[in-house]
Amino acid sequence: MGNARALALEALIKVEKQKAYSHLVLNQLLSRHPQLDLRDRQLLTELVYGTIQHQRLLDFYLEPFLKQGIAKLEGWVKQLLRLSVYQLYFLNRIPSHAVVNEAVKLAKKRGHRGIQGLVNGVLRNMLRQPKRSLDTIVEPVERIAIETSHPTWLVARWVRQYGLDTARVICRANNERPAMTIRVNLLKASKQDVLSRLTASGYRVSETSEAEQGLKVENPAKLMDSPLFKEGYFTIQSESSMLVAPLLSPQPGMKVLDLCAAPGGKTTHLAELMANQGRIVANDVHKHKLRLIETAARRLGITIIEVTARDGTAVSPEEWGTFDCILVDAPCSGFGVIKHKPDLKWNKRLEDIEQIKELQLHLLSNAAKLLKSGGQLVYSTCTIDKEENEGVIERFLEYHPHFELAGDMRQILPQDFGSDGFFMVKLSKA
Numbered sequence: 001m002g003n004a005r006a007l008a009l010e011a012l013i014k015v016e017k018q019k020a021y022s023h024l025v026l027n028q029l030l031s032r033h034p035q036l037d038l039r040d041r042q043l044l045t046e047l048v049y050g051t052i053q054h055q056r057l058l059d060f061y062l063e064p065f066l067k068q069g070i071a072k073l074e075g076w077v078k079q080l081l082r083l084s085v086y087q088l089y090f091l092n093r094i095p096s097h098a099v100v101n102e103a104v105k106l107a108k109k110r111g112h113r114g115i116q117g118l119v120n121g122v123l124r125n126m127l128r129q130p131k132r133s134l135d136t137i138v139e140p141v142e143r144i145a146i147e148t149s150h151p152t153w154l155v156a157r158w159v160r161q162y163g164l165d166t167a168r169v170i171c172r173a174n175n176e177r178p179a180m181t182i183r184v185n186l187l188k189a190s191k192q193d194v195l196s197r198l199t200a201s202g203y204r205v206s207e208t209s210e211a212e213q214g215l216k217v218e219n220p221a222k223l224m225d226s227p228l229f230k231e232g233y234f235t236i237q238s239e240s241s242m243l244v245a246p247l248l249s250p251q252p253g254m255k256v257l258d259l260c261a262a263p264g265g266k267t268t269h270l271a272e273l274m275a276n277q278g279r280i281v282a283n284d285v286h287k288h289k290l291r292l293i294e295t296a297a298r299r300l301g302i303t304i305i306e307v308t309a310r311d312g313t314a315v316s317p318e319e320w321g322t323f324d325c326i327l328v329d330a331p332c333s334g335f336g337v338i339k340h341k342p343d344l345k346w347n348k349r350l351e352d353i354e355q356i357k358e359l360q361l362h363l364l365s366n367a368a369k370l371l372k373s374g375g376q377l378v379y380s381t382c383t384i385d386k387e388e389n390e391g392v393i394e395r396f397l398e399y400h401p402h403f404e405l406a407g408d409m410r411q412i413l414p415q416d417f418g419s420d421g422f423f424m425v426k427l428s429k430a
Ligand SMILES: C[S@@+](CC[C@H](N)C(=O)[O-])C[C@H]1O[C@@H](n2cnc3c(N)ncnc32)[C@H](O)[C@@H]1O
Pocket: 241, 259, 260, 261, 262, 263, 264, 265, 266, 267, 283, 284, 285, 286, 289, 310, 311, 312, 313, 329, 330, 331, 332
């Protein structure tokens, strides 16, 4: 257990200092420490996600006990205190004396005696006092922001876009544990078949409510080590993501472009829907990510994908009008997937949204040129920000009068069916 805490602290420091993605840092640590048993791996994961998820509330609890304020603390001390308060207030199964002792041990390993004393004193004082009440925060946006640990600017933005009540529910849903879902590869087996085989191996599996090919797995530990995964019977994918490729409804034999394809979750889904017949160009600007698409395709038995590494905003005229359908699964702020990546709340800025919505429009405009007349285009993002979603589509339609909506714009919120926030819309070219 001690080891899990030391590693959690290492991860938290890295995420904050390098603005690294929590899931990547965590996966790296887990693979560097194969000796950790399942309990420790689960504790490590819980500690890292939980502390980042509840960061602002943890700071609110800590503040009255820090004379100099939280901002004055050295980075690692701040993270150690947050990690410890998370355990004291959110993980009842860990006895408080163990939390304090472990924190002091970690402080001793990394710092001088003064810091050891500070950590010990702060935590012991906190244990002696009742938990600080949130009722003193009367301003509603600030109250949501602190209670659910989000930056105030982001909550204020969602309140403007969705209203106070929905914004509050969004923020709460962002702190829930995401369900683990898989997409059955219909090229290899039926959904029922995979469901029974997983159940026979001890997994608790049920059908997803929204996605046709989806299954929910309640106890997913070691799922990726299972023979069924290795032999390509399924892909790990969030339920909301599974709704995108079917919206495009690509047919066997078509020529399809996936403009922003890596790591290939939706490309391989398109190929499955096409019964592995036709041709898919899977493009991504980052060459090193293309390997992920190729590996996934091989594992799933898909042969119709060819990868290209180009900037999706630059198109060569000889390819204009050559694709039957195109998916633009655009880079975005990611504010729909905070359940999976809580660090996004703290690391993304307003300027990032301003920049990325121009890129999104640019990618769409180029896709518009590449699409055949009469062809279909799907635009999707994993964000709930209206400027990146409806806003981009409205501007696109204004500049491209030969395009029209083929169905409603769909905004999925993180509270809707326990999956991620996602946006998707289908457009057709006259
Ligand atoms: C949301 S992700 C795509 C996820 C993928 N469709 C899937 O389902 O697995 C967006 C991708 O766009 C890529 N990207 C960013 N800028 C791009 C550009 N200018 N042209 C093409 N791809 C770009 C990123 O590298 C990233 O892999």
